[in-house]
Amino acid sequence: MGRTPCCDKMGLKKGPWTSEEDEVLVSYIKKNGGHGSWRSLPKLAGLLRCGKSCRLRWTNYLRPDIKRGPFKPDEEKLVIQLHAILGNRWAAIASQLPGRTDNEIKNLWNTHLKKRLISKGIDPQTHEPISSSHYYPISKSNSSIATRHMAQWESARLEAEARLSKDSPLFNNNNTPLASNKSDSDYFLKIWNSDVGESFRVVRKSDEDDDDKTRCISSMSQEGSSCNNNKCGSVSATPASNVKEDFEWRNYKLFNHVGCDDSSSSNDLEDSSDTALQLLLDFPSNNDMSFLE
């Protein structure tokens, strides 16, 4: 694929934007009801900038829905939680914080949150206590980060499903209305059903091998797990009545790498089950940031 010429190769301006340039860009986009093609925008708007620079300026600074100002404690908390699940996927994290850009969140993480976690003895990459995250050699630890994030993501979602099912009319004998206060689990369910969760759902579905499932359920039974034979039903849309069983199955699968041919890596997830998962699920349910302060 041919690379498009960079700004400096075309004699275009670089560096900080002036207020005049901002004005030109904003008025052009307003006038045309959108940016159209970023590549042709600078020429049409009369800007000596490359399209890429215009796009960045617009999406990170000039967009009308940008929320300026310092991050609130609950926003910081959400960034930390999402980072534990998604890793350095700033755009995905930003999509869950209306008005915040990926660049802003990335800067927040690198300048504030990362240091705060380190000062509290938490590895900002693994979200585990530094002593435990250094248990394995660096190479192995790094290689399992993505897997850990997936495991944390999956478990958080299952926890959320379990909580939701507990609150659902099916389990609510008193027929009381569903709790109106949104719990943290709502975040995970919301994200899970969004585009962000889509990528994980795809991976997970490919991992759902019925043969493995059947085989391992019997293994679970032999190990004294409380599962039964009904848990082999649909996984993608878990009925409330099967949530607990499915939770057990998925956790078993996750922490024993069911469906993964690389048996040598099975300890990666076992390692994360006690610490990372606990850290993830033990996030305070209110806006209390005291665990970081």
Place this chain on the structure above:
DNA sequence: AAACGGTTCAACCGCACTTTG
């Protein structure tokens, strides 16, 4: 007041992915 070092954050860079013809 000046020098210095640390921090912040807007902007750039280059790669990867998606769309289009």
Place this chain on the structure above:
DNA sequence: ACAAAGTGCGGTTGAACCGTT
């Protein structure tokens, strides 16, 4: 199916800012 164009994304940079000496 292929290549080019367009776009998104994450890592990095460097100027501006701020606090300390």
